[in-house]
Amino acid sequence: MATLSSLLEYYYETMQEALLPLEEERKRIVKKLQTTAFYIGLGVIVFFIVLHKQMHFSPLQASVFSVMIGFLIFMFVYRHEKAGFTAVFKDQVIEKLLYQIDASLIYRKESAIGEQEYRRSELFLEAYDRFEGSDLVSGSIAKVDVRFSFLHTQQKERDSKGKERWETIFQGLFFCADFNKAFKSKTVVLPDVAERSLGVLGTWLQGMNVTRGSLMKLDHVEFEKVFVVYGDDPIESRYILSHALMEKIVLLQRKINRPIYLSFVASRIYIAIAYTKSLFEPILTRSLLEFSYIKEYFELLNTAVGIVEELKLNERLWSKR
Amino acid sequence: METFLIIGGALLFIFIVLYNTLISKKNQVDNIFAGLDAILKKRYDLIPNLVATLKEYMLHEAGTFEKITSLRSQALQPSLNAHDKMALDKELSSMLSSLMVTVENYPVLKANENFLHLQHTLHEVEEQISAARRAYNQSVTDYNNALEMFPTNLLAGFMRLEKKEVLRIDVAERENVNVKNLFR
Numbered sequence: 087m088a089t090l091s092s093l094l095e096y097y098y099e100t101m102q103e104a105l106l107p108l109e110e111e112r113k114r115i116v117k118k119l120q121t122t123a124f125y126i127g128l129g130v131i132v133f134f135i136v137l138h139k140q141m142h143f144s145p146l147q148a149s150v151f152s153v154m155i156g157f158l159i160f161m162f163v164y165r166h167e168k169a170g171f172t173a174v175f176k177d178q179v180i181e182k183l184l185y186q187i188d189a190s191l192i193y194r195k196e197s198a199i200g201e202q203e204y205r206r207s208e209l210f211l212e213a214y215d216r217f218e219g220s221d222l223v224s225g226s227i228a229k230v231d232v233r234f235s236f237l238h239t240q241q242k243e244r245d246s247k248g249k250e251r252w253e254t255i256f257q258g259l260f261f262c263a264d265f266n267k268a269f270k271s272k273t274v275v276l277p278d279v280a281e282r283s284l285g286v287l288g289t290w291l292q293g294m295n296v297t298r299g300s301l302m303k304l305d306h307v308e309f310e311k312v313f314v315v316y317g318d319d320p321i322e323s324r325y326i327l328s329h330a331l332m333e334k335i336v337l338l339q340r341k342i343n344r345p346i347y348l349s350f351v352a353s354r355i356y357i358a359i360a361y362t363k364s365l366f367e368p369i370l371t372r373s374l375l376e377f378s379y380i381k382e383y384f385e386l387l388n389t390a391v392g393i394v395e396e397l398k399l400n401e402r403l404w405s406k407r
Numbered sequence: 408m409e410t411f412l413i414i415g416g417a418l419l420f421i422f423i424v425l426y427n428t429l430i431s432k433k434n435q436v437d438n439i440f441a442g443l444d445a446i447l448k449k450r451y452d453l454i455p456n457l458v459a460t461l462k463e464y465m466l467h468e469a470g471t472f473e474k475i476t477s478l479r480s481q482a483l484q485p486s487l488n489a490h491d492k493m494a495l496d497k498e499l500s501s502m503l504s505s506l507m508v509t510v511e512n513y514p515v516l517k518a519n520e521n522f523l524h525l526q527h528t529l530h531e532v533e534e535q536i537s538a539a540r541r542a543y544n545q546s547v548t549d550y551n552n553a554l555e556m557f558p559t560n561l562l563a564g565f566m567r568l569e570k571k572e573v574l575r576i577d578v579a580e581r582e583n584v585n586v587k588n589l590f591r
Contacts, residue, residue, distance in 0.1 A: 267534075321539045324542050325535050
């Protein structure tokens with residue numbers, strides 16, 4: 087894991103200067119988008135007048151129609167411009183920050199954790215209709231094989247009016263690694279929403295969740311408050327979730343302060359950290375020359391890379407050596 | 408008549424649910440105890456190998472080895488009840504851990520591949536035992552709670568179910584090993 091001070095040094099001594107051309111490119115794109123928006127705005131007004139006066143649309147119809155066309159054209163230009171910038175941004179910012187943290191890791195901006203691995207984790211049992219991911223990091227951290235990437239899975243739903251919409255199942259960082267103990271059963275640790283909001287009734291409801299295996303009550307008060315555990319072998323679940331590991335998971339949760347999902351399947355650990363936005367994507371309106379902006383990406387990568395050390399996954403028991 | 412049948416049916420249903428809850432909790436305790444037993448057996452299987460390896464080097468500890476071997480054969484007797492089994496296991500655990508501390512006086516052992524393998528396997532089994540103890544205690548707590556809580560307590564009295572004891576873990580065992588203190 088790298089420290090913030092090492093990033094500061096690297097940023098001001100090497101990175102900032104290298105980012106100048108990219109910053110110029112960003113400014114050019116923003117300007118281009120502003121100009122495009124202006125002309126599209128004019129176009130929308132002209133189109134509205136034509137629709138309303140010449141083709142006798144009602145004002146409401148004409149405005150909806152013209153604004154929609156204008157918006158679609160703008161989004162097309164925006165996406166096209168942003169895609170090119172994002173690719174360069176990932177090479178120049180994300181990859182370099184990652185190498186600054188650990189130069190032995192491999193970064194592939196267009197790859198992601200596969201569907202098979204996502205399903206094997208059993209963290210999210212809902213059937214998905216759209217599976218997207220990017221920014222795969224793989225390699226060995228303290229001799230532990232690790233892979234993580236951004237993932238976004240969605241489900242197509244229809245509301246009462248039959249209108250189609252996409253519901254997010256999971257969006258965020260998906261991490262998997264070799265676990266330091268050998269085991270055969272399956273244990274799933276989920277954020278405890280029911281117990282926190284419903285109390286005893288919540289615990290009772292959790293026990294009724296038949297798709298997840300049996301509910302495990304663990305002997306760590308703090309951990310029990312934040313998480314709910316399901317598993318198919320009570321002894322093995324406790325073998326995996328030792329007191330020390332539960333303590334570390336609680337600390338990790340506090341540090342990240344986001345919903346964390348963990349599962350232990352076939353001697354591997356899967357961790358999903360939920361976010362409400364895309365990760366590793368640039369924000370066009372923010373300057374690359376602002377340290378605080380770059381720092382956010384660094385901290386995200388550092389957290390992911392740091393999981394191995396945080397959970398002490400490198401301290402292996404004999405059978406896993 | 409219909410009302411009577413509905414009430415009777417509902418009472419019978421409640422009775423079946425409560426009865427099954429109690430039986431499943433009782434069986435869960437037995438099940439996990441069997442699991443714990445299986446892991447303890449794993450440790451007993453390690454002991455002859457461990458003793459054979461250590462005997463060659465630790466000539467002054469002959470008494471300890473004899474004690475460990477005799478405890479192992481006592482623990483393997485099928486007639487033992489759970490309470491005695493746990494008492495023997497506790498004694499065996501403390502003897503093994505003090506033996507592992509004494510090992511530090513024999514640097515030559517630390518170069519012995521066979522011993523290192525045994526030591527690590529023993530450590531792993533100890534972790535499994537501790538997990539099984541925790542699982543057992545939780546199942547006993549669930550079972551005891553059902554025996555005391557309303558409405559299952561009403562039925563438990565009729566079924567003559569008795570409370571079970573949780574396995575006490577010594578304070579010394581619960582604390583993390585302080586390496587500094589060990590080598591003072």
